[in-house]
Amino acid sequence: MALPPNPAFTAPHVNDPMVPQPYRIAGRREENYDTFTLELVPLGDEEPHGFRPGQFNMLYLFGIGEVPISISGDPARPELLAHTVRALGTVTTAMKELKVGDVVGLRGPYGSSWPFEALQRQDVIIVAGGIGLAPLRPLIHHLLSERRRYGRLVLLYGARTPGDLLFQKQLAKWDEKTALEVHLTVDRGTVAWRGNVGVVTTLIPRVQFDVSHASAVICGPEIMMRYSALELEKRGMARDQIYVSQERNMKCAVGFCGHCQFGPHFVCKDGPVFPFSLVAPLMKVREV
Amino acid sequence: MALQTLEVSELGEILAALAQRGYRLLAPTIRDGAIVYDEIDSHQDLPIGWTDEQEAGSYRLLRREDEAVFGYVVGPHSWKRYLHPPALTLWRAERSEEQGFTINEERAEADKVAFIGVRACELHAIGIQDRVFLQGEHVDSHYRARRENAFVLAVNCSQAGGTCFCVSMNTGPKVNEGFDLSLTEVLVENRHFFTVEVGSDLGAEVLDEVASREATAAECQEADRSVQNAVEQMGRSLDTEGLKELLYDNLEHPRWLEVADRCLTCGNCTMVCPTCFCTTVEDVTDLGGESAERRRLWDSCFTTEFSYLHVRPRVTISLPLTLSPGGSVRSSSASRYRQWLTHKFGTWFDQFGTSGCVGCGRCITWCPVGIDVVEELNAIRHTPGSGASERGE
Numbered sequence: 095m096a097l098p099p100n101p102a103f104t105a106p107h108v109n110d111p112m113v114p115q116p117y118r119i120a121g122r123r124e125e126n127y128d129t130f131t132l133e134l135v136p137l138g139d140e141e142p143h144g145f146r147p148g149q150f151n152m153l154y155l156f157g158i159g160e161v162p163i164s165i166s167g168d169p170a171r172p173e174l175l176a177h178t179v180r181a182l183g184t185v186t187t188a189m190k191e192l193k194v195g196d197v198v199g200l201r202g203p204y205g206s207s208w209p210f211e212a213l214q215r216q217d218v219i220i221v222a223g224g225i226g227l228a229p230l231r232p233l234i235h236h237l238l239s240e241r242r243r244y245g246r247l248v249l250l251y252g253a254r255t256p257g258d259l260l261f262q263k264q265l266a267k268w269d270e271k272t273a274l275e276v277h278l279t280v281d282r283g284t285v286a287w288r289g290n291v292g293v294v295t296t297l298i299p300r301v302q303f304d305v306s307h308a309s310a311v312i313c314g315p316e317i318m319m320r321y322s323a324l325e326l327e328k329r330g331m332a333r334d335q336i337y338v339s340q341e342r343n344m345k346c347a348v349g350f351c352g353h354c355q356f357g358p359h360f361v362c363k364d365g366p367v368f369p370f371s372l373v374a375p376l377m378k379v380r381e382v
Numbered sequence: 383m384a385l386q387t388l389e390v391s392e393l394g395e396i397l398a399a400l401a402q403r404g405y406r407l408l409a410p411t412i413r414d415g416a417i418v419y420d421e422i423d424s425h426q427d428l429p430i431g432w433t434d435e436q437e438a439g440s441y442r443l444l445r446r447e448d449e450a451v452f453g454y455v456v457g458p459h460s461w462k463r464y465l466h467p468p469a470l471t472l473w474r475a476e477r478s479e480e481q482g483f484t485i486n487e488e489r490a491e492a493d494k495v496a497f498i499g500v501r502a503c504e505l506h507a508i509g510i511q512d513r514v515f516l517q518g519e520h521v522d523s524h525y526r527a528r529r530e531n532a533f534v535l536a537v538n539c540s541q542a543g544g545t546c547f548c549v550s551m552n553t554g555p556k557v558n559e560g561f562d563l564s565l566t567e568v569l570v571e572n573r574h575f576f577t578v579e580v581g582s583d584l585g586a587e588v589l590d591e592v593a594s595r596e597a598t599a600a601e602c603q604e605a606d607r608s609v610q611n612a613v614e615q616m617g618r619s620l621d622t623e624g625l626k627e628l629l630y631d632n633l634e635h636p637r638w639l640e641v642a643d644r645c646l647t648c649g650n651c652t653m654v655c656p657t658c659f660c661t662t663v664e665d666v667t668d669l670g671g672e673s674a675e676r677r678r679l680w681d682s683c684f685t686t687e688f689s690y691l692h693v694r695p696r697v698t699i700s701l702p703l704t705l706s707p708g709g710s711v712r713s714s715s716a717s718r719y720r721q722w723l724t725h726k727f728g729t730w731f732d733q734f735g736t737s738g739c740v741g742c743g744r745c746i747t748w749c750p751v752g753i754d755v756v757e758e759l760n761a762i763r764h765t766p767g768s769g770a771s772e773r774g775e
Contacts, residue, residue: 095534095559095561095584095585110473110487110490111520112472112676113472113473113487114485116483116484116485118482156475156477156483156674157665157666157671158665159665160663160665160676180692182692182693182708183692183708186692197481198482199475199483199485315693315695315696316696317695342711343691343711345681346661346663348520349514349518349519349520350514350515350520352659352660352661352683353660353681353688353689355683355721355725355729358728358729358732360733363518363519379633379634380696380717381711381713381717382711382712382717
């Protein structure tokens with residue numbers, strides 16, 4: 095039996111979730127040798143979409159393709175949508191050549207966000223690995239904008255080498271001025287590096303927090319998130335106080351393409367941010 | 383409206399009435415030695431007098447001794463090829479001076495089509511895809527437009543195929559909702575007729591144009607017997623009790639490795655499945671790079687590209703820089719088979735509130751090595767727990 099017609103959907107030029115809108119590059123910054131940040135503004139007159147920390151957009155490069163990229167900017171300034179991109183695949187490598195004034199397609203924002211409301215009055219341990227700091231940065235902006243609502247704020251950030259560490263100036267400034275404790279570590283140091291060497295999980299035993307009022311947000315390679323979470327559990331943090339941001343292949347971002355399935359979850363719409371308690375059993379299984 | 387009776391010769395009139403109303407007739411027809419769905423001109427193009435013989439990894443058409451119009455079950459095609467087409471252009475874009483490029487949406491339009499001979503399992507499959515594309519936060523406007531323009535002439539099965547198990551999945555063999563008209567074909571001694579059930583106002587209008595009459599009690603009984611025949615012939619049966627939990631508890635069961643030894647990861651099962659909905663996209667340009675378009679294509683979770691990530695989940699950040707961190711999340715065939723079967727019979731419930739399987743048996747018939755989902759699920763059920771439960775760390 096045919097479905098009854100619904101004028102909302104049969105009208106010409108329906109608001110198709112698969113159609114990107116044009117955005118102009120208003121700012122561009124090299125972050126390191128393979129990572130850069132693009133700041134995007136809508137080309138039309140429409141109001142910028144707000145976004146919640148942890149959400150992502152689908153960015154389209156004319157004729158090349160589309161990729162999911164987390165929003166890395168300040169949620170209080172949605173008119174300038176920052177996306178920090180690591181040139182790894184065809185699309186992101188081509189994006190590296192983009193200049194201010196160029197136009198990309200954008201649709202979004204999609205997905206779940208860091209639970210900033212649930213973090214209030216808590217000590218918040220932020221654990222980031224590599225480019226995993228990018229989706230956490232909007233949350234840091236947000237936490238610092240209401241600094242007094244939160245307890246101790248600690249960022250543990252690991253990268254492969256000192257040259258891979260993102261947003262270094264900003265981190266130094268935050269560390270000095272805003273009572274965000276920043277601890278950095280690298281897998282391999284350089285002659286000039288005087289900081290920690292070792293994976294990010296090695297920083298966890300040294301951090302101080304009030305176990306009864308603490309939460310953690312983690313973003314990085316899946317195995318790093320899992321071991322960080324387990325390390326935090328060893329410190330007594332409850333599993334449901336820990337949040338992770340998952341990554342899977344993604345083509346549509348709206349639950350149609352099936353690529354991002356992670357067990358029963360669609361990373362695009364149920365995630366990318368999940369309570370660790372929900373996904374821990376699956377993260378233990380290989381190749382889910 | 384009471385059950386009506388149609389003489390066999392009057393089926394052509396129903397189809398003509400639909401064509402008259404502007405419907406393209408899509409129906410079973412024979413091509414390349416199989417029953418496929420395609421456009422037909424009249425009832426003459428239906429596979430009259432043919433039947434099929436199906437088993438795991440085997441499909442054969444045979445001549446019947448009678449002139450049954452719907453005397454076969456389902457072939458490799460399903461109606462999803464019309465509602466959720468294998469290839470679809472989502473939009474086109476042109477390069478432009480001032481603003482880089484402009485995007486022209488493909489309008490979500492669809493012809494009026496009449497699906498002729500839709501089986502109960504297939505109607506359930508359409509209902510399942512409705513949940514995927516219409517009932518979430520986002521709506522697939524292309525699917526929606528096609529769905530709004532489809533007339534469903536259903537057929538109750540009067541025989542079952544060797545790989546059918548709709549009775550186990552509670553999806554057949556009799557259609558109960560979602561149709562405009564539904565036929566039951568009866569062939570007894572010297573009589574050959576259809577009983578017709580009306581499922582919608584539109585169905586009633588179409589039937590009105592044909593000289594049907596109220597079915598007699600005897601005719602209704604014959605129709606019931608015909609459907610009962612299909613129930614009794616059911617080729618397979620599956621114990622569905624607690625399947626979801628069974629699969630969730632057995633993600634590390636050794637059977638996944640055993641089936642992976644046989645599985646070619648060809649994806650045939652996903653292509654013939656009437657509910658599998660996964661797609662990929664392809665961005666193409668003309669040679670001059672002035673215009674581009676995005677196409678959506680059916681995809682299969684059996685390919686390694688399906689789960690490709692530029693940094694695999696188990697790569698640690700300390701990987702040497704010279705080594706590519708990219709790869710497939712599900713690189714083993716065992717993990718890909720597990721993904722498909724666990725999705726179909728397990729995670730689908732959490733995602734869409736229903737099983738993803740309708741028991742049509744296509745994946746069994748069209749598996750080139752004859753892997754049988756019923757057999758695989760039974761194997762796990764009969765040796766549960768040998769893979770450690772993944773509940774808790």
